[in-house]
Amino acid sequence: MILANYLASAALFCIGLYAVLARRNMIKMVMGLSLMEGSTYLFMISLSYRAGSTAPVLLNPPPGQSTRTLAHGNVADPVLQNFCLTAVVIGVAVTAVFLSVVVRIAQHYRTLDSDRVREMRG
Amino acid sequence: MTPADGGARPEAAEREPLHRPRLGAAIVIGMAVAMTVAVAGIPREHSPLPAVARYALAIALPNWRLTEPVNEIVYGTRGFDTFGETFLLLAAVVSVIVITRSREPRRGYFGEETAAGRERSESDPAGPGDATEDAARRAERREQGDRPAVDQVAPRDRDQAALGAPAPETADAMTVVVRTAIRVVLPILAVAGLYLVAWGYAPGGGFPGGAVIMGVVLLVYAGFGRRRIGRAVRPALLEGIETAGAAAIIATGLLGLLLRGSFSANWLPLAAPQTILSGGIVQLFSASELAEVGTGLTIAVFALLAMRHDWTPDEPGGRAGHASGPAGQPSGPADEPGGHADERAGPAGDPRDAAGSARPGRPADRSRP
Numbered sequence: 001m002i003l004a005n006y007l008a009s010a011a012l013f014c015i016g017l018y019a020v021l022a023r024r025n026m027i028k029m030v031m032g033l034s035l036m037e038g039s040t041y042l043f044m045i046s047l048s049y050r051a052g053s054t055a056p057v058l059l060n061p062p063p064g065q066s067t068r069t070l071a072h073g074n075v076a077d078p079v080l081q082n083f084c085l086t087a088v089v090i091g092v093a094v095t096a097v098f099l100s101v102v103v104r105i106a107q108h109y110r111t112l113d114s115d116r117v118r119e120m121r122g
Numbered sequence: 123m124t125p126a127d128g129g130a131r132p133e134a135a136e137r138e139p140l141h142r143p144r145l146g147a148a149i150v151i152g153m154a155v156a157m158t159v160a161v162a163g164i165p166r167e168h169s170p171l172p173a174v175a176r177y178a179l180a181i182a183l184p185n186w187r188l189t190e191p192v193n194e195i196v197y198g199t200r201g202f203d204t205f206g207e208t209f210l211l212l213a214a215v216v217s218v219i220v221i222t223r224s225r226e227p228r229r230g231y232f233g234e235e236t237a238a239g240r241e242r243s244e245s246d247p248a249g250p251g252d253a254t255e256d257a258a259r260r261a262e263r264r265e266q267g268d269r270p271a272v273d274q275v276a277p278r279d280r281d282q283a284a285l286g287a288p289a290p291e292t293a294d295a296m297t298v299v300v301r302t303a304i305r306v307v308l309p310i311l312a313v314a315g316l317y318l319v320a321w322g323y324a325p326g327g328g329f330p331g332g333a334v335i336m337g338v339v340l341l342v343y344a345g346f347g348r349r350r351i352g353r354a355v356r357p358a359l360l361e362g363i364e365t366a367g368a369a370a371i372i373a374t375g376l377l378g379l380l381l382r383g384s385f386s387a388n389w390l391p392l393a394a395p396q397t398i399l400s401g402g403i404v405q406l407f408s409a410s411e412l413a414e415v416g417t418g419l420t421i422a423v424f425a426l427l428a429m430r431h432d433w434t435p436d437e438p439g440g441r442a443g444h445a446s447g448p449a450g451q452p453s454g455p456a457d458e459p460g461g462h463a464d465e466r467a468g469p470a471g472d473p474r475d476a477a478g479s480a481r482p483g484r485p486a487d488r489s490r491p
Contacts, residue, residue, distance in 0.1 A: 003161070014153055047165070049167050050167055056190075057324070067189075075191075077171055077175045078179065078191040079178065079195055086196070086203075089211060089329050092333075093215060093419065094214055096425075097217050099426055100425070104221055
């Protein structure tokens, strides 16, 4: 029942969103953003699942199937795997950007509390 | 890092305003409802593959001689998408480098006070700070006075150094067991990362390969410390490799446009399936992506690790300096973790200040420019 995976990824996304909206500590906000990223990976991989299918590799097909039948379906969706593959790497780099901004803010304002960063207000 | 709401500070006892959790909960509940409704209507495990996936699976073997459709999609069918992702990664790495680099020494007259002094005084008016700020500052100074940090007091001679002060050699944080294990596993992991890229007809490709290479570098860093890895992880070298990878990706795409009439079309001869060269430009693209991703992630992580404690020093009057102080003062290393700038601003300075700047053994991982 793949719907459970979808709902789990939606729940993860909402937890991450709540962390971004309700936390004041900026490290926790970045953690929330990473959680939202992770929920999209789970979602895309779940979306690519097909019942009774095999991996999208046209090599040594499982017994009872030929390369030709594999190519015509009955494998996991390779396009979504592609999205996930690139998104993981981009996610690491973007998290590095967030964290370096947080470190600079902490050094400048000497706080990690976003409520105390007064010049961002208004 | 100063914890914003650490333990016994008086601010921590303040009642937390409730508007954030309330507003956050309202938005999140709305989002949850919307996502549940949306998720109920999307394709499940029994629906047929979308047309783009079936197209990619159908042309992988005949058109690209590749037995691995995911690689074929990443670098072939959806090559333009990957092209964009590559430069998104490059942009992220450039932003990390720009944000994390330390301040340059002042080389000339900029006139920032003349140009922006009025705006600055409006956003941060001079004068006595408010009561809470003064209290916080007093507490910070008292804390520093109470317990001088171990590594900030220079001993009269090295044999009298306090326990806990930095030792003459950099810490080998890991035991010999871990270091030996890393030595054994390192070549295997490095070869595995390159294997993922070289055998393009099996699952793998430049993105996972680059991530494995970054893992190798991080393992060396964790096991042997910054000084050992510093010889290989030089920004100039890594940035050169990364730019070369990006340039190779652009060249691969443009040659397709010139020779075959469409961007990122295959212009290399296709070898037989299940050989290293099967796939034409897919392999070239993938290898360039390995250079780009492996060095890019390494640069980003090491830039973050090497960030200096670039605190804005306090103004002489005790107010937190936002813009006026930092570069104007001839204070030497601006990498003190705060609190001392008050004393340092005065020309006389107290002995602790002098000790601070003439301190002998800085940990190696902070002093990298």
